[in-house]
Amino acid sequence: MMVMRWRHKDADPQATRLREQCERRVDALGLPAHTKLSIDDLCAHLSRSSGRPIQLLPCxxxxxxxxxxxxxxxxxxxxxxxxxxxxxxxxxxxxxxLGHLICDHEASPVLTPEASRLLLPSLDPALIRRTLGREHARSWAETEAEYVGSLIGRRIGSWTADHVRPVPPAMQELVSRLGALDNPAFRGSNE
Structure with missing residues (x-):
């Protein structure tokens, strides 16, 4: 029996390295296998692992x-x-x-400590520099955070909408085929 793995002929070695690095980071989290986690459950897991609380703040x-x-x-x-x-x-x-947190990304300095104290005196200048100085959209850190976040999303299967809805008989075959595209770890699971 021959097993083949298809690979793009002109695979970008940097993209391959990034993918492998992100997969290792996500593997190292020790997320429970084949278990759907809510975002709150994920944050609790990451908090236990790091020893630091994580708070989600909708604003x-x-x-x-x-x-x-x-x-x-x-x-x-x-x-x-x-x-x-x-x-x-x-x-x-x-x-x-959370991908930024998992990858322990640092910010590029944008404000000196003195400028930070003048503009936002109640906050630690180092905190301001770390937060405001983070690189943006096309940077390696942003790409890495996005990829790590997507990998985690795929693994935890935390889409919160109901997975079971009434389907008209004429649409059942189409729904079944589309359902086969779901994460293989959760096929057949309606929990």
Whole structure:
């Protein structure tokens, strides 16, 4: 018997390295296999592993701002996310921000400690630099966080909408075929 693995002829070695690195990071989390986890369950698991509490903070963020933000303080990890997003989009934003936490991304400095104290005197200047200085959309860190978040989302299967709905008889075959595209670990599971 011959087993073949298809590979793109011109596979980008950097993309391959990123994928493998992200898969190792997610494997190292020790998430329970074939178990659906809610985002809250995932945060509790990550908190137990790191020894640091993670708090999710839904907020009405200003128009044009990022949909999410990870803020690491001396005692707690905070994930701030736009509360007006659709639940599936909220989940992806939260998973992306948790990806930054899991990858322990650092920010690029944008403000000196003195400038931070002048602008936001009640917050630690290091916290401000770490949060505001994070790179944006096309950076390696953003790509890594997005990939880690997507891998976790695939593994925890935490889509919260009901999986079982009445289906008209004429549509059952189509629904069955589309259902086969779901995460293989959860096929046949309606929990």
């Amino acid at each position: 009405p963020l200003p128009l044009g701002s990022p949909d999410g933000l990870w803020v690491s303080t001396a005692s707690t990890e905070y994930v701030v996310y736009e509360q007006r997003l659709a639940p599936v989009h909220q989940q992806q934003v939260i998973l992306h921000e």
